[in-house]
Amino acid sequence: xxxxxxxxxxxxxxxxxxxxxxxxxxxxxxxxxxxxxxDSQLRSNIGRATTTIRGKRARVVGEVPDWEELREAxxxxxxxxMARLPELLGQLEEQVTAAGGTVHWARDAAxxxxxxxxLVQATGADEVVKVKSMATQEIGLNEALEAAGIxxxxxxxxxxxxxxxxxxxxxxxxxxxxxxRSEIREIFRREMPGLGTELPPDLTDEPRExxxxxxxxxxxxxxxxxxxxxxxxxxxxxxxxxxVVESEGNGRMCLTLPRTLITVMGIEKxxxxxxxxxxxxxxxxxxSTGERMNPYTSMWTGVTPGDGPQxxxxxxxxxxxxxxxxxxxxxxxxxxxxxxxxxxxxPVYERTGGHAYGSVYPGPIGAVxxxxxxxxxxxxxxxxLPYASSLCGAxxxxxxxxxxxxxxxxxxxxxxxxxxxxSGRLPTPEAALMKAAAVSMTSPFRWRLAQRASRLGRLxxxxxxxxxxxxxLPPPLSGWTGTRDLPEPPAETFRxxxxxxxxx
Amino acid sequence: MRIALFVxxxxxxxxxxxxxxxxxxxxxxxxxxxxxxxxxxxxxxxxNTGYQADALPVVRHHVEVxxxxxAVVAPSxxxxxxxxxxxxxxxxxxxxxxxxxxxxxxxxxxxxLSELLVDVLGVEDVGASFPHRVTYHPTCxxxxxxxxxxxxxxxxxxxxxxxxxxxxxxxxxxxxxxxxALKNAxxxxxxxxxxxxxxVGTGAEICTAGDSSCLMHIGGGLSRLRSGVRTLHxxxxxxATDDPxxxxxxxxxxxxxxx
Numbered sequence: 001x002x003x004x005x006x007x008x009x010x011x012x013x014x015x016x017x018x019x020x021x022x023x024x025x026x027x028x029x030x031x032x033x034x035x036x037x038x039d040s041q042l043r044s045n046i047g048r049a050t051t052t053i054r055g056k057r058a059r060v061v062g063e064v065p066d067w068e069e070l071r072e073a074x075x076x077x078x079x080x081x082m083a084r085l086p087e088l089l090g091q092l093e094e095q096v097t098a099a100g101g102t103v104h105w106a107r108d109a110a111x112x113x114x115x116x117x118x119l120v121q122a123t124g125a126d127e128v129v130k131v132k133s134m135a136t137q138e139i140g141l142n143e144a145l146e147a148a149g150i151x152x153x154x155x156x157x158x159x160x161x162x163x164x165x166x167x168x169x170x171x172x173x174x175x176x177x178x179x180x181r182s183e184i185r186e187i188f189r190r191e192m193p194g195l196g197t198e199l200p201p202d203l204t205d206e207p208r209e210x211x212x213x214x215x216x217x218x219x220x221x222x223x224x225x226x227x228x229x230x231x232x233x234x235x236x237x238x239x240x241x242x243x244v245v246e247s248e249g250n251g252r253m254c255l256t257l258p259r260t261l262i263t264v265m266g267i268e269k270x271x272x273x274x275x276x277x278x279x280x281x282x283x284x285x286x287x288s289t290g291e292r293m294n295p296y297t298s299m300w301t302g303v304t305p306g307d308g309p310q311x312x313x314x315x316x317x318x319x320x321x322x323x324x325x326x327x328x329x330x331x332x333x334x335x336x337x338x339x340x341x342x343x344x345x346x347p348v349y350e351r352t353g354g355h356a357y358g359s360v361y362p363g364p365i366g367a368v369x370x371x372x373x374x375x376x377x378x379x380x381x382x383x384x385l386p387y388a389s390s391l392c393g394a395x396x397x398x399x400x401x402x403x404x405x406x407x408x409x410x411x412x413x414x415x416x417x418x419x420x421x422x423s424g425r426l427p428t429p430e431a432a433l434m435k436a437a438a439v440s441m442t443s444p445f446r447w448r449l450a451q452r453a454s455r456l457g458r459l460x461x462x463x464x465x466x467x468x469x470x471x472x473l474p475p476p477l478s479g480w481t482g483t484r485d486l487p488e489p490p491a492e493t494f495r496x497x498x499x500x501x502x503x504x
Numbered sequence: 505m506r507i508a509l510f511v512x513x514x515x516x517x518x519x520x521x522x523x524x525x526x527x528x529x530x531x532x533x534x535x536x537x538x539x540x541x542x543x544x545x546x547x548x549x550x551x552n553t554g555y556q557a558d559a560l561p562v563v564r565h566h567v568e569v570x571x572x573x574x575a576v577v578a579p580s581x582x583x584x585x586x587x588x589x590x591x592x593x594x595x596x597x598x599x600x601x602x603x604x605x606x607x608x609x610x611x612x613x614x615x616x617l618s619e620l621l622v623d624v625l626g627v628e629d630v631g632a633s634f635p636h637r638v639t640y641h642p643t644c645x646x647x648x649x650x651x652x653x654x655x656x657x658x659x660x661x662x663x664x665x666x667x668x669x670x671x672x673x674x675x676x677x678x679x680x681x682x683x684x685a686l687k688n689a690x691x692x693x694x695x696x697x698x699x700x701x702x703x704v705g706t707g708a709e710i711c712t713a714g715d716s717s718c719l720m721h722i723g724g725g726l727s728r729l730r731s732g733v734r735t736l737h738x739x740x741x742x743x744a745t746d747d748p749x750x751x752x753x754x755x756x757x758x759x760x761x762x763x
Binding site: 029030033034037347348351352386387388389390391392393394396397407410413414415416417430431434435437438440441442443444447451454469471476477479480482483484485486487489490492493494495497498499503 | 511513515516517518519520521523524539541542543544545547549550551552553554555556558559561562564565590593597644645647648649675676677679680681682683684685686687688689690691692693694695696720721723724725727728
């Protein structure tokens with residue numbers, strides 16, 4: 001099934017550009033997770049931060065009497081938007097153009113980076129200020145600009161910490177969640193003097209002192225910059241209005257001071273009408289920061305002569321989204337409004353942090369979004385992401401637009417197995433075991449034989465009567481017995497004892 | 505009421521005492537329990553590991569075996585969750601709409617034990633006696649797929665002599681997740697470590713839950729650490745009485761826990 005989006009492209013929908021941007025790491029999830037789990041500083045920082053934000057969210061969501069109706073409204077709006085995405089994107093382009101903006105279409109990360117680089121070069125600027133944006137992190141825009149000799153300065157406090165630390169974001173909302181304040185102090189002391197910001201010699205790790213230091217550092221950049229680059233939380237098709245939702249006001253500095261404003265936005269961010277924002281602006285802050293209302297909600301419609309940026313561009317980014325939209329189960333991942341509530345409640349994310357996912361989209365939503373954007377081949381690194389979940393369902397419960405993440409994870413696991421089979425990578429030992437289990441489970445006779453075979457486990461059990469346990473098994477079951485015992489299989493299964501007693 | 509026992513492959517093979525206890529509780533309440541002998545497994549392992557083509561015949565087999573019964577009970581939130589939320593999807597994904605409809609009809613008659621007792625049979629006091637300090641772990645699928653809510657707790661609060669202690673962060677996953685425990689053994693263990701810390705911190709002698717699978721995980725960790733805390737399925741506690749002649753004494757409770 002293909003879905004035409006009105007994007008001037010040829011052939012089938014493309015996945016994200018391989019090797020460009022940050023949608024795939026270099027190691028599979030279990031490997032990367034193992035290293036993260038051993039980092040006690042990371043475990044402590046993330047455990048503390050997610051627990052705090054989880055509690056805040058639960059409190060403010062609990063006080064909204066019609067929260068479930070709001071979630072359903074959000075889900076319905078997103079589903080109907082996706083169903084007529086081509087039409088709405090066309091309308092958005094018309095309205096932005098009519099308001100004096102220029103719309104560009106980018107099939108993938110490489111095209112988007114090239115468009116933005118060209119636009120910046122045309123202004124003659126050699127630096128840009130950036131509003132916190134997932135889309136530009138996704139396509140690796142900063143690296144592309146740097147390769148063209150353009151410095152990109154992150155202005156969101158957490159993104160600044162990540163950038164100065166030569167690090168990668170580990171959370172959608174709080175990119176530096178893996179850092180604590182004493183680490184941040186060290187990063188500032190190491191990096192800021194070289195960029196022209198003098199630091200007081202007695203700088204402590206008090207949050208206020210650190211924030212004021214960042215403020216001094218950023219203020220000079222804001223006043224100097226001629227070009228700003230942003231993402232967008234929403235784009236209203238009927239008016240051509242773009243919107244950024246943020247907490248610090250640094251975004252608004254970028255959106256209002258420079259002469260040129262370039263916005264890179266995933267095509268799924270469009271909403272049909274202005275009134276639809278009413279739903280999302282209630283859902284988003286409570287779900288993401290645990291705030292009742294968002295502190296800085298900026299909206300702009302094209303160019304306003306004499307006020308704000310006089311040159312406004314919108315780059316509409318596909319980068320695999322059309323391919324996701326074509327998947328009847330997986331497309332729901334495009335409903336995501338990037339609140340990160342699913343990360344904060346995820347028991348896996350809470351232990352491993354975001355870097356283990358290898359993508360700028362970590363946590364449960366990343367586990368369903370990243371492999372779909374890059375495509376699964378049967379043995380790609382991102383093929384491991386749909387398995388990075390115990391399917392506990394906590395993500396589905398908190399999602400403000402009710403994305404059924406567990407069901408998408410299960411579907412993607414099926415697609416991965418099918419991709420592996422199609423590329424000749426099956427049968428693996430696992431596939432052979434699954435086939436054998438299915439064969440035994442469709443015949444009571446064969447099932448009894450399999451149960452009898454499992455009784456061989458009695459030979460492996462050790463310990464005193466009544467407390468006999470299996471403490472060691474060969475791979476792959478050693479994954480279990482490395483940290484957990486197994487009970488000794490009983491001498492008789494339930495069905496055997498039932499039959500022995502002559503019951504039916 | 506005539507109730508068919510969907511024993512679950514795990515209880516049948518590794519925890520027959522859980523199946524036995526389920527029968528004991530229902531018979532004590534005056535119901536007839538039958539065991540459809542053709543049953544094997546619900547196929548959840550196949551579905552959740554990505555082997556949907558292999559799951560399809562297992563799902564069909566389950567649907568056929570339980571089709572003749574008006575009420576089906578399983579001592580597992582996870583297996584009932586699979587029947588209720590996955591079987592029809594597996595059938596539809598394979599293009600078998602007829603099987604999907606039959607699966608939906610069967611799912612509507614399939615209950616997790618606490619659901620059957622509280623919602624269908626209207627019982628919160630099953631006449632059990634279990635004088636021990638117990639903490640309850642709400643398993644993810646019973647909590648978030650089935651929404652059993654506080655039904656297991658209501659049943660436990662009516663057990664004579666039982667001291668129920670609250671488990672901190674109870675709603676956090678224990679890290680089992682089926683093949684997740686093998687494929688992501690390190691992350692699974694990190695989750696288990698926190699669950700065990702909370703269980704041990706309650707000072708409870710026993711951790712109970714409605715799923716043998718999660719209890720196998722939590723219990724396997726507690727046993728490895730020689731923590732002195734045991735796991736018992738909810739059904740085993742509900743089956744326990746202070747009648748020394750009752751079947752439950754010898755059959756359902758591991759040595760050294762009762763008396």
